Amino acid sequence: xxxxxxLSDIHGNLSALKNSIxxxxxxxxxxxxxxxxxxxxxxxxxxxxxxxxEFNMVCVKGNHDAGVTGDLGLKxxxxxxxxxxELTSKELEVDELNWLKxxxxxxxxxxxxxxHSSPDNPEKWEYIESAxxxxxxxxxxxxxxxxxxxxxxPALVSxxxxxxxFKKGYKYMINPGSIGQSRDGDYRAACSFIDTENFEYKNFRxxxxxxENLSALMRKGFSRAEARRLLRL
Numbered sequence: 539x540x541x542x543x544x545l546s547d548i549h550g551n552l553s554a555l556k557n558s559i560x561x562x563x564x565x566x567x568x569x570x571x572x573x574x575x576x577x578x579x580x581x582x583x584x585x586x587x588x589x590x591x592e593f594n595m596v597c598v599k600g601n602h603d604a605g606v607t608g609d610l611g612l613k614x615x616x617x618x619x620x621x622x623x624e625l626t627s628k629e630l631e632v633d634e635l636n637w638l639k640x641x642x643x644x645x646x647x648x649x650x651x652x653x654h655s656s657p658d659n660p661e662k663w664e665y666i667e668s669a670x671x672x673x674x675x676x677x678x679x680x681x682x683x684x685x686x687x688x689x690x691x692p693a694l695v696s697x698x699x700x701x702x703x704f705k706k707g708y709k710y711m712i713n714p715g716s717i718g719q720s721r722d723g724d725y726r727a728a729c730s731f732i733d734t735e736n737f738e739y740k741n742f743r744x745x746x747x748x749x750e751n752l753s754a755l756m757r758k759g760f761s762r763a764e765a766r767r768l769l770r771l
Contacts, residue, residue: 574641575600687713694712
């Protein structure tokens, strides 16, 4: 599977997901990877789940997915997101809840692995935000590529200090950033594409309809202030 589309932290943002898929489709990926947190924060969890499943994406479970299925207690979330997670667990169809619940924490193949948070202890939901921490983890794992999300910030880190490009002979930790709620100062959706055969890496930033999300959250009963907080506006 040399060509891989990487998506993470969709968070119920259907407009961002659709636009990101359109962009990534142009690269003709062999494999679609979703790195967790399909739900939470955004107003379209069911629609996003359906689209992810329609594209047969290989998925891992995120902490918000676990919150909606009851595998992670609500005490780990703050309002208004806690309120939305409770609402989502009631809105989703049984089949969708079972599908989320059945997602693995880690997917591992011969030369790559996918996880939402930390590859060494995924149940702790650690944020890998430091290049030093990422490099330490790369030196502990036995795969060439580790794909993860959770931070909502795009990153590419190699196991060798001073190597900042995707090229042969190194191990990499790659975070595509967040489809649904970016946290790096750029509100646009973030997703990535890599070609492991030709060593091509590209991170995309993609526009989407934030007003649609704001209006939909307010229709669900959230105040405008709560909706803006959920969307980080």
